[in-house]
Amino acid sequence: MLGVETSCDETSVAVVEDGAVVRSNIIASQADLHRKFGGVVPEVASRRHLEVINPVIQEALAEAGITFRDLHGVAVTYGPGLAGSLLVGLMAAKAVAFALDLPLIGVNHLEAHIYANFLVEPDLPFPLLCLVVSGGHTDLIHIPRLGDYHLLGRTRDDAAGEAFDKVARVLGMDYPGGPQVERLARDGDPEAVSFPRAYLEEDTYDFSFSGLKTAVINYLEKARWAGREVSSADVAAGFQQAVVDVLVDKVLAAARVYRPARILLAGGVAANRALARELKRRAAADGFGVTVPPPVYCTDNAAMVACAGYYRYLRGEFSPLTLNAAAGLGLGCS
Ligand code: KG4
């Protein structure tokens, strides 16, 4: 299965066998290109995707040691994401599928993030409870069986990754900030500065991170006006702890109700070791097991897309060649 992913600022193409054997997973990151703008510029992103998509496809085939003729299907992210970026991957995938008469399989980017877990553990037991935490989403999803998604809660404002990126920016770090905040937090004391945790109403699994982001900005502003020295490491650690506390509390609250056979983490923020560690520790105390994909499969990559596509391929769920990009595509219903 060929996987193609161009929903944001990574051009990625992968060759995955049987949904689990990653023969290649090429990721051409545009982070350097967008750094000077402090975030992803959509027009710049789609232009770069266009420049590199063909060489990246070639590289993925070469590294896997196969040719186009060895493929059985083409899986591609068709949403959610940046429309112009999605279209580049979609057109390339359609061209390959049409030219070789292969099934085209449109994949939801959020579903692909969840499937990063199946890449490393194909026999995951159901029901599952998955927290998808990325730059654009913070979704808590109940998965009673394969392909059946129920959205329990989501962020009402900033996504968790977005909060990491914004806090990184006010701490003077460039895009993408998540990994840098995590690194800085390792040298800080998470108790030194206490930031607010938003739990919202008692019965909701929704999240809110914009208040926390504002609290960090206000804290830094106040210190600056007062001429007070600030430990960036303590701020990073305090912020990260606040995010982790809320995420883990809500996942475990849902776990106690839905009794999943396994809890999954997915999305770019799942690469955060502090989050994975805390979730594993507290879930274990409640008798729940946790699976977290290795970091390279947490952030955007095409191997997870090929994996999600493989399970649709098995069910014969193919897409027409008229498949369009769906920038605002969601996953599951509440
Ligand atoms: O899943 P992803 O690669 O792209 C989207 O679909 O959004 O997620 C990217 C997000 C960015 O906000 C990035 O800062 C965050 O994931 N991220 C992290 C870490 N690595 C990536 N956040 C916290 N800690 C990390 N180690």
Ligand code: ZN
């Ligand atoms: Zn993503």
